[in-house]
Amino acid sequence: MFVENTNRLKQVMLFIALIFISPLYAQPSLQSLPVSVQLWSVKDELARDFDGTLQALANMGFDGVEFAGNFGSYANDPSKLKQRLAELGLVASSAHIGFDALAEGKLASTLLFYKTLGVSTLFIPWDERAWDKNQVQAFVKRLNQVHQIAKRYDMKIGFHNHEKEFNPYANSTFWDYIATNTPSDFPLQLDVGWVIYAGKSPSDYVKRYAGRTVSTHIKIRTHQGDDKSPIIGENHYPWKALIQTMQQHGGTQWLVIEQEEYPSGLTPLESVARSKANLDKILSE
Numbered sequence: 001m002f003v004e005n006t007n008r009l010k011q012v013m014l015f016i017a018l019i020f021i022s023p024l025y026a027q028p029s030l031q032s033l034p035v036s037v038q039l040w041s042v043k044d045e046l047a048r049d050f051d052g053t054l055q056a057l058a059n060m061g062f063d064g065v066e067f068a069g070n071f072g073s074y075a076n077d078p079s080k081l082k083q084r085l086a087e088l089g090l091v092a093s094s095a096h097i098g099f100d101a102l103a104e105g106k107l108a109s110t111l112l113f114y115k116t117l118g119v120s121t122l123f124i125p126w127d128e129r130a131w132d133k134n135q136v137q138a139f140v141k142r143l144n145q146v147h148q149i150a151k152r153y154d155m156k157i158g159f160h161n162h163e164k165e166f167n168p169y170a171n172s173t174f175w176d177y178i179a180t181n182t183p184s185d186f187p188l189q190l191d192v193g194w195v196i197y198a199g200k201s202p203s204d205y206v207k208r209y210a211g212r213t214v215s216t217h218i219k220i221r222t223h224q225g226d227d228k229s230p231i232i233g234e235n236h237y238p239w240k241a242l243i244q245t246m247q248q249h250g251g252t253q254w255l256v257i258e259q260e261e262y263p264s265g266l267t268p269l270e271s272v273a274r275s276k277a278n279l280d281k282i283l284s285e
Contacts, residue, residue: 033243035279036064036093038217038258042268046070054088056269060276064093066215066256067119078117085118092118093254094189094215096125096160102146111153121214122150123160123189131164131174140181147186158187160217166198179209188212190250192242193219193258203242206250213250218279219258230261231271233278240282255279 037057039046045053050072057065065085074081085091095117101110102124114122129139147157159182165175179188190213195202206213220235222228228235246252257279262271 033247033252033255033283034063034093035061035276035283036066036254036256037062037272037276038066038068038096038256039070040068040096041257041259041272043068043070045267045269046072050074051084053269054084054090057272058088058090060273061280062090062276064091064254066093066254067095067117068125069096069098078113082116082118093256094121094123095119097122099124099127099142102157107146107149111150111155115153115155120154121156121158121187123158123187123215125160126162130159130178131167131169133169136169136174136177137181140178143178143186144182147182151185156185156187158189158214160189161191161194163194163198163221166195166200175205176208179212184212186212187214189215189217189256191217191219191258193217193221193260197221197223203245206242206245206252210249211251213246213252215254215256216246216250216252217256217258218275219260222261229263230259231263231278232257232275233282239279240285243283 042053042057045056047070050070054065071078071081074084082092092114095114097110097114100106110122124143127139129135132139143157143159150157159178161175165178166173170177188209190202190205192202194217195205218232218239220228220230220232220237222230233239243252243255246255257272257275259268259272259275262268266274
């Protein structure tokens with residue numbers, strides 16, 4: 001009798017443990033990932049009406065925006081811009097900056113500006129040294145230096161790919177060289193559109209550098225003559241599987257829509273709106 005009661009007690013305790021502990025290990029919902037938009041997607045609209053364009057993006061349901069050098073009338077007042085974003089229900093998810101803004105004489109002021117704006121991660125979006133076999137090593141050394149300085153401000157500086165970073169280099173690719181010669185806390189912003197354009201698998205790279213794909217550009221980049229739509233969700237691409245891979249392996253904190261191509265008859269804002277609506281459907285499935 002004692003043994004039987006003990007076994008029953010163990011079964012009850014196991015049942016209770018499964019009820020309370022299993023949610024801790026449950027796969028997070030795709031809807032838990034916030035969605036931002038790279039403001040380069042609507043650069044002309046921003047130039048014409050900065051505040052109105054931010055309002056339009058907020059109305060689409062975006063959680064954040066990723067800056068790319070245009071701050072409208074707030075260029076000298078990041079605190080006020082942060083307040084304006086908050087009024088719209090937005091945050092600055094990250095920002096793209098040129099390497100010139102990280103020169104020794106500008107680095108501190110650059111970091112303070114973005115920190116005041118609420119940005120904790122800055123991405124270098126383009127630098128030709130990244131795919132130059134004669135300059136990439138020095139380039140990576142400087143990346144590491146500015147990243148370490150940014151950490152003193154509780155910030156990080158990372159890198160964003162285009163297609164040329166996937167050209168062959170050192171028995172692998174330039175992207176692999178950059179990733180393996182930067183520390184594990186150096187953020188890698190994977191641009192899905194350009195990875196596919198280069199003939200590589202985004203999922204493979206998310207897994208290869210686990211925990212470092214903290215931000216991802218969700219985009220379709222078409223080759224000349226393609227009949228693909230540049231709108232997210234219109235080409236049967238397995239976005240859901242990729243986003244699940246990002247959640248499981250990438251440490252992904254933001255999905256960032258970037259619209260660089262616009263179907264005939266659609267404005268940039270209309271194109272972004274359609275991609276956002278389709279991504280919302282994918283995330284809710």
